[in-house]
Amino acid sequence: MGGSLTALGLGLAAIGAGIGIGQIGGRAMDAIARQPEAVGDIRANMILTAALVEGAALIAMVLGYIL
């Protein structure tokens, strides 16, 4: 794939992951504000989910390298 097309695809993947992680972080903040005593559980699950969303962007990145 051409360099500029790869860059465009990477940007789109980053947008997708950004929206996803933003949603996760925002909802986690809401949840912590509502239930501060559950902050430990919420944080662990937030990081776990964010890492999984990030995985999609990473796969896009690697495919961009290979294709």
Next chain:
Amino acid sequence: MRNILLIFAFILGTSGLVIAQSHEHSNHATDGATHVEEGHDSPAGHDQGAEAGHEEHAGQADHGHGHCFCDSGEAEEGFEVSSTAFHHIGDANTFHIIGEVYVPLPCILYAPDHGWNVMMASKFDIGHHGTGNLAIDRYVLVHGEVNRIADTSFPMGEISVECVGTEINEEGEAHYVVGYQGNCYHLESKSTLDQGVFGGGITSYYDLSITKNVFTMLLGLVLLFWMFRSVATAYKKRRGEAPRGIQGLMEPIILFIQDEVAKPFLGAKYSKYLPFLLSIFFFILGLNLIGQIPFFPGSANVTGNLGVTMVLALFTFFIVSFSGNKHYWEHIFWMPGVPAWVKIILTPVEVLGIFIKPFTLMLRLFANITAGHIVIMSFVGLIFIFGNSGESLSGAGVGIAASIPLTLFMMAIELLVAFIQAFVFTLLAASYIGAAIEEPHHH
């Protein structure tokens, strides 16, 4: 504690072997020589700013066909951020200190047509940019990395080469060439295990050297061994007393991994997997933090190397696969309570998932650490872009004013990332193992 140390030794030993054979970018010499480009090695433009020296890399100007241009007095040296950044995060056979001062590392090279070569990298007579002035048995040191001349007509033994340059082939890929007696010789980079997927593949030689990354990994091993050894003896000697010294630093972190990661995900059997989780956590965290030190003996990008992260991910993959119980495999190959036609669709997805999980584990750590380093290198590169590679001092001043706060900010972020990525890797490994050993709660 003894288990932790054993697993450390195992991880380090194994990844040391893989790392020696793999690296991210490769200047693989292929056939199809068309353009010969200006050498990297011209002394012009290096006098301004001694420490600027190694940051500069050659611009690529088209000069014609057929032979090497080694007398690059008229060279207009530009500064290219991306290639500089990749050189600095890549592995190398030397450890760069400042200017032309290098710490040579042992080179252990094997070529099937020649045999073993074991020597110190200083034997290459290291000059500008970590490029050696001597070719030894057709091995050449380019930018701190050993390459080999593919052409068998090049003489063996210690040969003084005239120049080392970059060539762009028809596909627009850059690779190195060496000039000797008016002829151009292609350089091959070391064999890699990726079969050409990331631009590597099997070439004429194998590099099993103690490279910068391997050296730093051994350093990390010694540091962590010393820390855990002293903590373990402290627990034995001072049983029942409050932690003291380095014990007080390690205890909360170990308890955090045990209580926040191992217990919630692994349940009652957590103690069996805790040594592994603690090992990967401290291994990744330690090397992330050593990688933050911008000078010797830090600065090696170990956790940003695909070989290292691959070994860590493979450990997780094998532990998950071998400890997976009947229900885990049942839910992958023939999940209960799902219509048969859905099973046909879901089973391939689940089987792919077995491999995608460690694959993303490998990439996540690699990409996060590498991306952070590239951003820092780009900010440092601002100095040389504004300063026109040392031509304009006032421009460099503006670059420095812009670069220092940005770099400091990014390094603070990277400190955070160092902890988060070590934690995320451990957390995900624990969740994958937990999913594999979970007992069913539906009947």
